[in-house]
Amino acid sequence: VRGMMYYRQALELQAFLDMADEKDLMRGYKAAELNTDEISLLTKCQALADMKFTYVVSCQRYGIHKRSGDPRAADILRLMTNRYPSIRVAYVDEVEETPDGKDGKNNKLYFSALVKAVPKSVELSEPDKLDQVIYRIKLPGKPILGEGKPENQNHAIIFTRGEGLQTIDMNQDNYMEEAFKVRNLLQEFLEKHGFRTPTILGLREHIFTGSVSSLAGFMSNQENSFVTIGQRVLANPLKVRFHYGHPDVFDRLFHLTRGGVSKASKTINLSEDIFAGFNSTLRGGNVTHHEYIQVGKGRDVGLNQISMFEAKIACGNGEQSVSRDIYRLGHRFDFFRMLSCYFTTVGFYFSTMLTVIIVFVFLYGRLYLVLSGLEEALSSNPAIRDNKPLQVALASQSFIQIGLLMALPMIMEIGLEKGFQVAVIDFVLMQLQLASVFFTFSLGTRTHYFGRTLLHGGAQYRGTGRGFVVFHAKFADNYRLYSRSHFVKGLELMILLIVYHIFGGSYRGVVGYILITVSIWFLVVTWLFSPFLFNPSGFEWQKIVDDWTDWNKWMHNRGGIGVPPEKSWESWWEKEHEHLQKSGVRGIVSEILLSLRFFIYQYGLIYRLSFIKGSMDFLVYGLSWLVIVVALAIIKFVTIGRRRLSADFQLVFRLVEGLCFIAAVAVLIILVSLIRMTFRDLVVCILAFMPTGWGLLLIAQALKPLAVRGGIWGSVMTLARVYELVIGILLFTPVAFLAWFPFVSEFQTRMLFNQAFSRGLQISRILGGPKKDRSSSHKE
Template sequence: MPYVDPKSGKVEANGGGGGFVKAIAFPMVIYRIKLPGPAILGEGKPENQNHAIIFTRGEGLQTIDMNQDNYMEEALKMRNLLQEFLKHDGVRYPSILGVREHIFTGSVSSLAWFMSNQETSFVTIGQRLLANPLKVRFHYGHPDIFDRIFHLTRGGVSKASKIINLSEDIFAGFNSTLREGNITHHEYMQVGKGRDVGLNQISLFEAKIANGNGEQTLSRDIYRLGHRFDFFRMLSCYFTTIGFYFSTLVTVLTVYVFLYGRLYLVLSGLEEGLAAGRRFIHNEPLQVALASQSFVQLGFLMALPMMMEIGLEKGFRTALSEFILMQLQLASVFFTFSLGTKTHYYGRTLLHGGAEYRGTGRGFVVFHAKFAENYRLYSRSHFVKGIEMMILLVVYQIFGQSYRSAAAYIFITISMWFMVGTWLFSPFLFNPSGFEWQKIVDDWTDWNKWISNHGGIGVSPERSWESWWDKEQEHLKYSGKRGIFVEIVLALRFFIYQYGLVYHLNITKKTKSVLVYGISWLVILIVLLVMKTVSVGRRRFSANFQLVFRLIKFLIFVTFVSILITLIALPHMTVQDIIVCILAFMPTGWGLLLIAQACRGLVRWAGLWGSIRALARGYEIIMGLLLFTPIAFLAWFPFVSEFQTRMLFNQAFSRGLQISRILGGHKKDRSSQNKE
């Protein structure tokens, strides 16, 4: 239940929330105010703000986030800032006064530096441009000062409805603009702010913002703004709010369309026919243009606003040197990885809704994240998509290498390979002690324990794979029929592999009969039947008839080995055919999994949910091994961990990390001696 601290005057509430309203408390404000209903109905932070308004007085109301801090000399400028309420722009007085922020957490690590520069450009030249001349600045959680009288009579300073108003701050700006308010920005005053400093914190924050933009896209506020703005102000509003996320989504979808189009061309034989034609023999300039355009789009353009801001603040020579240094510290890797975060959560919110608050902690701490934690956080948003694109690129190389030069393949696909590498390994590259051998051993132990634990009531996703897997599908439970239909249609793309690849086996090259495709589905059904048998056998025989159950598993294993040996012994079967079979059937199984999850009720009614869970666990183990193997290999070499620490983190953190390793080693030695 919300209450006011009589000493500090802060308003607090049971529930989430990362901000409060500066409130001038009366001398004896000491009773709790009971809100209607059994609990807080809206999001925590806006509920706190709306509740705090009743404890304020005066005509100005300043909102401060919990990760913001004022400076003494800046507080002396408040008198001048409040005077801005008396200046009218045209026919309207300001309803919200915006001020800039000073990000002071940029020296912790390279990621903190990237985020600091990115945020600084957004809260300075970005806000300046939005306010004047575009006139589309809203409220972004900054230390803005509200005209209290204006907003008390127009719905308050926050919209607090669950889910739809996840980004409650910008809805306050929408609300103010729709009710003929005037929002300005002033740079002669600034407030300190601490940004996220670790990759996981940054990703959680970006996921929350992407979810919020998805809900804004579906909201009535954007609809009303678009209908009431003039043409140029409408475009300005679009490209500075939801348009950025929509463009990001389109960029990634374009990569998928390009790769699947190439897959169709190479499997159907059209690309070979085009390559042999006279018009397409000398196409090197087109290939170079493709490669350069992709590089610029993926990495460098994301850093352009930061260069402009640094150039204005410190000079363009300093901006150029810092830009080069950022690239050496893998800024392009980070921004390409962020591309995947924005795309996944924005797209999922558009399809299924269900945005939720994600607490990042905002702690001034950089710590080692375990492998299982990284897997839980990035599996669906990055790892699955990265492996999918990797399989597409491998298939494209295998079936096009006979008529295509290596240079042509590199020019066409190098940016895609760069995206694949960043989406698969960035969480481990930017992870402190990510390549330290002892940490790797501990992570593997923790991963095995997590993947094998059973779920159930009260078991958190951090302790069990089954609980996490169920939680990852929650957005499908409350999705509408349209969202489920689109999810099924998108999953059908995985069947393209199977349809195209089975006709490229040496044993099927001479026939194009549909019977070949039917036999491939028969193989898949046999595999699923075997998995169902194992699942039923585990439930019925593993406890009381362990010997019978182990005998069944042994017979199944022998059968599979026999089939594999038989296939290899066939006269036309080659090693490439075995690889092609794997590349054909693995994506098909994943597509069946996605469809089964979308049709969860029907699958449960058919009694196949246990088999689907077993199949999903098998895929998770395979993906975990694919990701963990190269990390473990690099951890064998001590210089990799040393290089990572010195390149990505500041000297104080690196020195502290070295000391913690030494102390940790001594403690381990003492504990082992005590045991002896």
């Protein structure tokens, strides 16, 4: 609010300079402020500023907060009365109407209202009433039906006036020197840019949160490159710049008569801002970009906040892919403009998804060559063995996977603004702060949420909090957020790499093989451990102990109706695959077909066991499924025993568990002694059967109604809990091991907050975290 009200101050100063005579100019603006006469020069300047500038804050719940005595409403009222009397607040007022009849039900009436602060010169009959309703418009029904933010904008747009309308997010700020340039900016509406005058004036942004942490610096550099060199090229010559939620200035009359400044349909308009650009372009508008004026903006500073924001954008692009707006743009653009539109909107996310999919396809393809014996035959062929261009092509793929190319636009922008030497130094510092790890991790976020939205739909708004404080995220929080998007996929790649290393030995000395495997291992480590690496105090031993206790409690808490996902694993697990129940037949079939890859993978590994002796009998594959069925039966038996015997017959249950363990060890000894089963065979069996069980879980989740009807849903949940425990232990063990060494925590803190150290900030305050949560956790 403070930053945006600089516009009014700038208008007052400019009006004073335009209207003041020589005598007033010599006395100065401060002297004019002392004159309280109603016809004074300052009063005229303020009246002129109020005519030209109106600031409407759209807070749809202000009426509810005010009636309930919420302190947030008091803060808004204090802001209007004490500091900025010219502010207007738009809100949706809900009033219950009591009917005349005895049996009638209360009806809710909705009003769109605009309030202002009561001038101090006005005498009121109610001294406590400090705000005054200017307009109160009855609505036909509940106005917030779609996405909340665009509905909030559209209900308040009727209270604006003038020809220019600037949309501002709540995480943005402004500067006094920039406010003086608004008169020049508004003149752009009168100039033709190409064949038409602009309908949206694009502005650049200044990210002011880049010095909080290394992650905030990465986001700041990435955002700076997009809002400068990126949007500059999009606007001219590509002519495909749209509206991206930035502080763009709209031609108010143009957009008010063409559907508003944002679309608000549920789900499809999750990224509501860009649809304003689509709408404007489809209706003959012209979007430009101007860099001589900027507005401040605060970006997310923690990894979890950044990931949720990127998940929202990825889901929004998935919904854009199936929207009628993109369809119409693609059919009405010429070929080159169509390609520009594609690669700067949904095409970027589709290409990112293809990059990750190709890594999986490449590994599964190489694994097929290894397990089928074709790799050995191909490697003996000189035409393939000595093919240097093929090796170079395979090796160049690794640099794309590492994510170095993601930093290229940043280097270009920093080089243009600060010089090539500064750009190179910043690039080296970013790599030392593990920028490649962050950007590679972001690939997984975009791929997962974009792909899931395309397959199943159901994109939802994800609030990031937009908080400035960087605090330690618990292990359970990281697990809930990244389990399906990164951890599971990273473990799958790790298993494929281990199997390929065991059986594929023909290319181990080739440079292309080394670079490819190293880059994929880098991808695996990044996806598995980045949340802990970028987590403040992530390697402090006391935090590790608290996280383990919290995670164990979360894993074993019972779920049910009313239990939130943050309190119980069962509730989280049910919600995690909820999108499958809303998916169509195509989504379910696709999920099942994708899960079959684990069975084919198991089929290939079983026949490479040493005691099989090259047999290709299908009975071998059948026996492998018998082993899986027996293992599932044991897990089910132990679970039922724990539920029924652990309370009253704990000794009997422990005895049964011990007997099962002894029986498993005895079977293993018999296999080793009779069929000469080696340690390598044991490892291969584990690597074959674990993914198969996961594939069965995925199919059962996709077919949940059948599983519930068949009475096996409880067994599916039990198996899922076992897998989640194993994944959690695999992730937690390396982190706990590193936490033993105190220097690891110091190094991590220095890496994350290097810029803050150099500016002399107290890191202990930044790492303070939410005290309320800490105290509440001790009470529990």
